[in-house]
Amino acid sequence: AQKVTQAQTEISVVEKEDVTLDCVYETRDTTYYLFWYKQPPSGELVFLIRRNSFDEQNEISGRYSWNFQKSTSSFNFTITASQVVDSAVYFCALSENRDDKIIFGKGTRLHILP
């Protein structure tokens, strides 16, 4: 069965600090996709990134970076030089190739303090 665990329920950091959001997943499939979504206070889910299981290269997009490690079944998300606008709930999610639904973790609420 597929499962996504985000152990950090809530994190608070001061603006300009770096912060890493942890994500651990479980799947029996060899082909799968991993996602991160952001949910700001407005409520809409915003797609951030999708990785497939065959691509373990880390990715950087501006202040955001993602570390995918199959050996530890982790897909962690780091925000560098955090800003108040980064305050949101962040969800890690998993989809198996044979399936068409995305399974979400419970989310990590991130507070960036000015």
Next chain:
Amino acid sequence: GAGVSQTPSNKVTEKGKYVELRCDPISGHTALYWYRQSLGQGPEFLIYFQGTGAADDSGLPNDRFFAVRPEGSVSTLKIQRTERGDSAVYLCASSLTRSGDGYTFGSGTRLTVV
């Protein structure tokens, strides 16, 4: 349209009543998904349509929940004999092909059963 549209944005209903929630996907998106998000939780999969047919309805909690997509575009989620536990934000998402492409979510319908 430019994005996924959900109506109404808010719905308050009395326990035992019937409700319909509507989702207008992005034009041309063949895949449509319904999720439910309770307070403090991640989105929970309900049902997935590919075209007009429900390809996976394994997430529907019980037979009070039903969804249709008769023409392969707009979808309606129907809840009979609503209960207070049905209160949540109901999210709709669409994608061009399979979930590997990532979804575009609507803003959701906040359902409150009193």
